[in-house]
Amino acid sequence: MLRIHFTSEDLARTRIATTADPLWEIALSMYRLTGRRGRSAFAAWRSRTRQELATTGGTATVRRVLAPLFPSTSSYFPDFLTPPDGGLGLEAGVDAVLSTPRRLLRRELDKLAGRTGTPSWAWGLVDGRRDAFHDLRDGLHSYFDTVIAPYWSDIQGMVDADRAVRGRAFLDGGVDCMLAGFRPIMRWEPPVLSMDHAVDRDVHLGGRGLVLIPSHFCWGAPVPLADPSLPQVVVYPIQRDHPPAAPKPGSTVARLLGPTRAAILRAAVEGATTGELARRQGIYASGVSQHTQVLREAGLIVSRRTGAQVIHTITPLGAALLAGATDSRSVGDRLRCGRSAPDVSKDSRPGAVREHRDASP
Structure with missing residues (x-):
C-alpha cells in the first residue's frame, strides 16, 4: 500500500496533466502488446497493431530495440524512457530521452541488466555511440507512428473527457471532491491518498504538490514514482468507455x-x-x-x-x-x-526508478 500525505499547500499544487503523454503511452502500450494484463480489453487493438507492424516491417525493430527495454516478464523498465518532457509532445520527449546523462543511463541499464538483461545495443548509449542513439530515436518514432498515432485523437479525446469529469468535480467541491472521485483505483481519506502498491510506503509531499497524469494504456493500479524525494507524479488509468478506433476516412x-x-x-x-x-x-x-x-x-x-x-x-x-x-x-x-506539458519540475528527470505495477505481466 502506498500512502501519499498532503498539506494544504500540496492540495493547492495538485493538478491533472492536460494531455496524454506519448512516451508513457509508448511504454505502457508495449506491455499491453506483449504482456498478459489487459489482454481481453485491448484484444482488437493488439490484433490490428500486430498486423500493422508486420506490414510496415516494424516487428523486427520492436523485438530488437523496444521489447528488451520494456520486458513483459518484469514490472520494471528504465526511468529515463519516460521523462516529464513527454508532456510537450513526442519530439520534446524523445530529445529528453536522448539527452539523459550517461551516469543515469548506466545506473538504470545496470538495474535492467540485474532484472531481465540489457540488450547489447543499449550499452552504446552509455558509450555515446551514434548508432545506439539512432536506434532508440528511430525505434520510438516508428513505433509511435505505426502503433499509437492512428489512435491519438481518440486517446486524447478520452483523456479530455476524463479531465472534464474531474474538472466538474473540482468545481463542485474543490480538490477534496476531485480526489475522492478516483475511487476505487485510489482512496482519498483527507489528508491521505492511498493506492495499491508493491511496497508498503508513506510519502509526505511537504509542499511539492502532486501531478496526476491520465493514461489510456495504463491498466490496473496507478503508477507512482519510486523515489519519494522527487516531485511526485502518479500515472492513472482513464475510464475506457470504448476502445480506440483507427480513423475511417471520409465515411461520416x-x-x-x-x-x-x-x-x-x-x-x-x-x-x-x-x-x-x-x-x-x-x-x-x-x-x-x-x-x-x-x-x-x-x-x-x-x-x-x-x-x-x-x-x-x-x-x-x-x-x-x-x-x-x-x-x-x-x-x-x-x-x-502535443499541446501543453504537465507542470513537473525538471528535477523529476531520469534517475529515480519507478515501480510500474500497472505494467506487470
Missing part, C-alpha cells in the same frame, strides 16, 4: 454538415452534458443524442457517462476541423507536437 464527415451539429461541436470544446446541449440548442435531449452519435462515430467528440449524466468533449480531430485544418497531414503534425 459529410454527415456533419449543418448548423446544429456544428454548434454542438463548438459547445463540446469546453465539455457539455446532453441536457446542457439540449437547452442551448432548444431541442429535445433525444435529438442531441442523435447528433452526438454522428459526431462520435466520426471521431470528433468523446462521450463519457458520469452518474446520470453524459459529458461530451471534443477530440483533437474535432478541434482541427473547427480550426479549418482539413488536410490530414496538418492534423497529424498537430497531434505529434
